[in-house]
Amino acid sequence: MKHLLEKVLSSKQVFRGRYLKVEQDQVQAPDGKTYVREYILHPGAAMMIPLLSNEKVVMVHQYRHAVKQVFLEFPAGKRDRGEETLLTARRELREETGYEAKDWKFLTTIHPVIGYSNEHIDLFLARDLTAAPQQLDHGEFLEVVEVSPDELMKFVREGKVTDVKTQIGAFWLDKILHGEWN
Structure with missing residues (x-):
């Protein structure tokens, strides 16, 4: 798969915000031609699936300004500089929901927007x-x-x-x- 890699010829930061940075790279692609790639650098995040003893999950309604809508989401948050994502998960669960958890299990890492960001989210x-x-x-x-969980899956389907x-x-x-996954 190395034949698909692009070589970075130059890189510059075109925007720096509180959490996000926008980079612009000039790259040489596998066809030998030069192209411009713009992307967002993100500090990473953690998302939690808080499962109560009654088998319900704790979720949040939150307004997201970029799309001007209120969303039903699992609690999540950005990593602080140098913070391990499990610590991010613990902190964000308490901050957003008012819950703490004694049992934590790492599930997976996702890259939600690979076309324009290096953002990754660790799911717990x-x-x-x-x-x-x-x-x-x-x-x-x-x-x-x-x-x-049944209601959540219904919301996803709808x-x-x-x-x-x-x-x-x-x-x-x-x-x-x-019981299909441990």
Whole structure:
């Protein structure tokens, strides 16, 4: 597959925000021609599937400004500099939902937007939940809800859950609960 790699000839940062950076590279492609590639550098994130003892999952309703909609999502958040994603997951679960988990299981890593970002999200199953104080970030507004796995899968089928990380988490949860994956 090395024959598909592109050689970076030059790179420059064209935007630097609080969390995201936009890079522009000039590359030599396998055909020998030069092309421009623009992409977003992202610090990485963690998403949790918090499973309650009653078999419901803890989710959040959150407004996403880029698409001007409120979404039903699993809790998730960006990594702080140098932070391991399990620590990110623990911190974000407490901040967003007001829960802590004693049992954590890493499920997988996803790359949700490979066409224009290096973003990766580590997915975790969180069990043995206990209530803790919710600690929302400044300017963060969420509504915490409990959803049954069957209801969640219905929402996915009906197009009511379109957030890709949440859809992937729903499919993982379904397989785990049906004993198809450990």
